[in-house]
Amino acid sequence: MQDLTPGASKRWAGRAERGTDPRAGFQRPPGLRLRATSGGLTASIAAILVALVAATGLGCGESVVEAKAAPDLSDRPIRVVTTIGMITDIVENLGGPRVEVTGLMGPGIDPHVYKASEGDVIELAEADAVFYGGLHLEAKLAEVFERMRGRVRTFAVTDGIPRSLLLTSAAFAGNYDPHVWFDVTLWMRATEAVRQALTRLDRVHAALYRVNTRRYLARLRELHAYVQRRAALVPRERRVIITAHDAFNYFGRRYGFEVRGLQGISTASEAGTADVRALAEFIVERKIPAVFVESSVSPRALEAVREAVQSRGFDVSIGRQLFSDAMGDPGTPEGTYVGMVRHNIDSIVAGLLGQKPDA
Ligand SMILES: [Zn+2]
Numbered sequence: 001m002q003d004l005t006p007g008a009s010k011r012w013a014g015r016a017e018r019g020t021d022p023r024a025g026f027q028r029p030p031g032l033r034l035r036a037t038s039g040g041l042t043a044s045i046a047a048i049l050v051a052l053v054a055a056t057g058l059g060c061g062e063s064v065v066e067a068k069a070a071p072d073l074s075d076r077p078i079r080v081v082t083t084i085g086m087i088t089d090i091v092e093n094l095g096g097p098r099v100e101v102t103g104l105m106g107p108g109i110d111p112h113v114y115k116a117s118e119g120d121v122i123e124l125a126e127a128d129a130v131f132y133g134g135l136h137l138e139a140k141l142a143e144v145f146e147r148m149r150g151r152v153r154t155f156a157v158t159d160g161i162p163r164s165l166l167l168t169s170a171a172f173a174g175n176y177d178p179h180v181w182f183d184v185t186l187w188m189r190a191t192e193a194v195r196q197a198l199t200r201l202d203r204v205h206a207a208l209y210r211v212n213t214r215r216y217l218a219r220l221r222e223l224h225a226y227v228q229r230r231a232a233l234v235p236r237e238r239r240v241i242i243t244a245h246d247a248f249n250y251f252g253r254r255y256g257f258e259v260r261g262l263q264g265i266s267t268a269s270e271a272g273t274a275d276v277r278a279l280a281e282f283i284v285e286r287k288i289p290a291v292f293v294e295s296s297v298s299p300r301a302l303e304a305v306r307e308a309v310q311s312r313g314f315d316v317s318i319g320r321q322l323f324s325d326a327m328g329d330p331g332t333p334e335g336t337y338v339g340m341v342r343h344n345i346d347s348i349v350a351g352l353l354g355q356k357p358d359a
Contacts, residue, residue: 073128074204081127083138084111085327086181087157089337090194091131093216098205099198102127107329108295111137116144127152129201131194134158135166137178137325153201160193161186167249179325182251184224184341188217223338230345231255234352241348242279242291244301247324257348262301276301280308283316290319290351295326319351 077100082088088103095101102123105111111133116124121144124130130148132138134156138145145154158166158180165186166176180186195213199206231239239257241248246261260282262275283291283305291306293299302318309316322344328334334343 073202078198078201079126079128081123081130083114083132083141084325085335086187086337086340087131087133087190087194089327090157090187090191090216091198094191094194094209094212095198096208096212098202098208105326107326107335109326111325112139114138115140120144124148124152129153129155129197131155131157131197133178133180135176135178135180153197155193155197157190157193160189160191160196162189165189167253169246169249177246177249179247180250181337182248182341182344183254184220184227185254186250187337188220188224191216191220219338223341227255227341227345230349231257233349237286238288238352240286240288240352242283242288242302242305243322243324244294244299245324247294248322251344255345262305276304276308279305280312283309284312284314287314288316288352289354290317292319292322292348292351294322294324295328317351320347322347 077098078095080091080095080099080101082091082101082103084105085103085107088101091099091101104116104120104123105114124144125148130145130152132141132145132154135158136142148154158176158178161180163176166180168175169177180190191213195209198209202209236256240260241252241257242260242262244262246259248257248259248261251257252259260279262279282288291302293302299318306316306318320343323334323340327337327340328343333339
């Protein structure tokens, strides 16, 4: 399992110092800023939240709602909190200098098991808007978002995607698969949803959001074409992506790959020995040259699969790491949505064509 310490995931895309709240002119209580804990929404955090709201002078529910319903955000940056990096990327690109974005989940962070720290709760309480994936992606934050309702505007970016385009999964009875970002055309719809939300928050700058959205969508269209071109290099029968958890079903559907995960849609469930055996047999039978590890999931399970494959007289290489539920480090090409998708398709193609990983 990767480092899940929420404090380690902080990414400050906006101004470095944000101690003052211009809405109410109150100072953030010293010592409360970004204090990382082992996670979990505790009674004490709830108490902090209540105290913060009281400190803004908006203690009564009705006035809070009123203040949030028609905020004048046109003369200062909008404070946005996002969950996964791919959403942070959209909001930063569309909002530009109009937004001050705090992304809760940095490189290597697994959104399925991520819990809010005290610092997160404070960030959320002070935000003008929260953008998250929805479809139970951030399963452990649902309770926190629930508490924010009426105080902070929350937007699930997947609300911009018609339900008819979503995949369901037997592994997740009754729920949609939340990993929509790997079908670039679906992520373009999520982008449009973010544009609409920003426009609703700040109508004065609607034209700016429109221009930025057009530019971002042009890059995503180019990305979509790139993935299609690269995928076409792999012969049909070898187009199988095997990873530790089922993050690539939308990718597979859009770009023509069969997808086998060892762990199911959420990383919360462990793979058993029967799963390992079945997957190993499939690899041997189909002569699949590579399986892939993911940046936010432990590679242990796939190493067990490789051993099982080897014990059957075949070998499978462990291909380059794919970025599934988190982007790469800021400042690297994979630290952007476009870069992570390009990295993934390049790695998948190299692995399935039997080229050795170059790292
Ligand atoms: Zn996932």
